[in-house]
Amino acid sequence: MMSRPCTHEPVCPEAGAPDRDAACSVAHAPEQGWALLCNGVLIFEDLGELLPSGEIVPPRRPLPHVPAARSPRRSASSSPYPSCCDQP
Template sequence: MCQHTPSCPSPDSADRQAAAVVASHPAQGWAGLCIGILVFEDTGEVLPDGKAVAPHRPPTAAAA
C-alpha cells in the first residue's frame, strides 16, 4: 500500500493516523490514508480488514 520513504505507520500501529492522506473529502467528513484506512472527522475509522473503530475523541473541558 504505502510507497513513501520512510514508510508510513502500519494499519495496526497506535500512530496509524499519521499516514499520508491520499483522498480528502472534507465536505463528506472523511479522508483515505495510503495504508488503506478511512478516517472520519468524528475520529472514527474503518481499517483495511473492514473492522470499524468507534470515535475516540478526548473529553472536552466542558464535558469534564
C-alpha cells in the same frame, strides 16, 4: 484487500499500528468528513476509523450534546390525533 507499498519517506505506519493515523492522506472529501490514508484506513472527522480488515474503531471525539426539544403539554382529555383524522 490488496494494498500498494507505501512510497512515502518515512514509510507510513501499517493499518494495525497504534500510530496508524500518522499515515499520509491519499484521498479526502472534507465536505463529507472523511479521508483515506496510505495504509488503507478510512478516517472520519469525529476520529472514528474503518480499517482495511473491516474493523470499526469508534469515534474518539465526542459529538456535541444537543438538548432534546420539549413537546407541548397536552391535557388529559386531548387526543393525540388531529380532529380531522381517524385513529389508526
